[in-house]
Amino acid sequence: MTVSAALPYDAIEHIRLDGTELIRLVSDADPTLSVPHCPGWSLRELTFHVARGWNFWAGVLSAGITSRNNVREIPKIERSPDHARLVDALFDAHVRLCDALHATDASMQVWTWTGSTQRVPWVARRMTHETMVHLWDAGQAIGLDFEFAAEVAADGIDEWLTWFAAGERAEGEKKVGGTINFSCTDAELLPGHGEWFVSAMKEPKATFIRANRKGDAAIRGTAQDILMWLWRRSSNIEITGDEVVARRFQAFTDLT
Incomplete structure (x- = not known):
């Protein structure tokens, strides 16, 4: 069973499209712009947050992690004042996440913060909504409104x-x-x-x-x-x- 078949929409495609648009926005915009609904965050901080999330779940899927103890083995993305470097990390994490979702059998169980392991579609669902909401955030920072599928x-x-x-x-x-x-x-x-x-x-x-x-x-x-x-x-x-x-x-x- 594929991840796409396990959800009522093509999660990987939504992550790919929304993630690509998010990368484009944060690449072109002033990284010091405030993100209106994330107190204390600039676009640079938003970029780091999303990159860290994509990187984390790509690591969980790629390594088939099922234990919290093994989560520590995932290489971390370091915070950097160099925005171009963060955007590169964001791009790389996005590619690895999409590749991992494509390559991983949907029936596989992986570690999650829910208190128990979950099947891979749980991660796809979480990353779909994480990416969608933060694309909306980035749009608000630069004066753009996004509409998403109902x-x-x-x-x-x-x-x-x-x-x-x-x-x-x-x-x-x-x-x-x-x-x-x-x-x-x-x-x-x-x-x-x-x-x-x-x-x-x-x-x-x-x-x-x-x-x-x-x-x-x-x-x-x-x-x-x-x-x-x-x-x-x-x-x-x-x-x-x-x-x-x-x-x-x-x-x-x-x-x-």
Whole structure:
């Protein structure tokens, strides 16, 4: 089984295209530009962050790492004030990640930070959304807006609810105090592919179902806008019902 066949979209192709565009943007832009929704980050810092992530997961896949102890063996990308050097590292990491995803059987289990090993499509999914969100970040830094496929953004919401919501909270809200309904307004999404009902937020997981149920607060918007709201990038969504519950929900998970 290939990675592409294991997900509802061609993850490797999205990583390739979005990653190539991200490399082009950070190559041409002023590296000292601030990234609006990443406090304290410049484009240089964003470049380093993405390069480090791509390099890490390329290393996990290439070596077939299944133990946290072996993660230390992955060569690290060093932070550098030389932006051209960082861009070269970004390009190299992108090539190695795409090559590793192509070469690795989708059924293989590898180490992840989830607490257990996961199949390779987990990495492909994570890198699809990581790359997409940071391409959006880079665009915001230089005044460009990007639109992403609704099915990919909707999967990003599902990934966020599955693996990020309520996890490793340090400074978030102590409780949400209500339920949340998410509804994507994208016409191209198949029925049932853009709705979630979150009944509880409690470390380390959110409790949710993929269905349309009435919640104390309802969040409506395109899949991309909802995803960016969850990642605290955008407020271009419609909130009905209890806005305090919605605010607490967004603030609950520690994303620092």
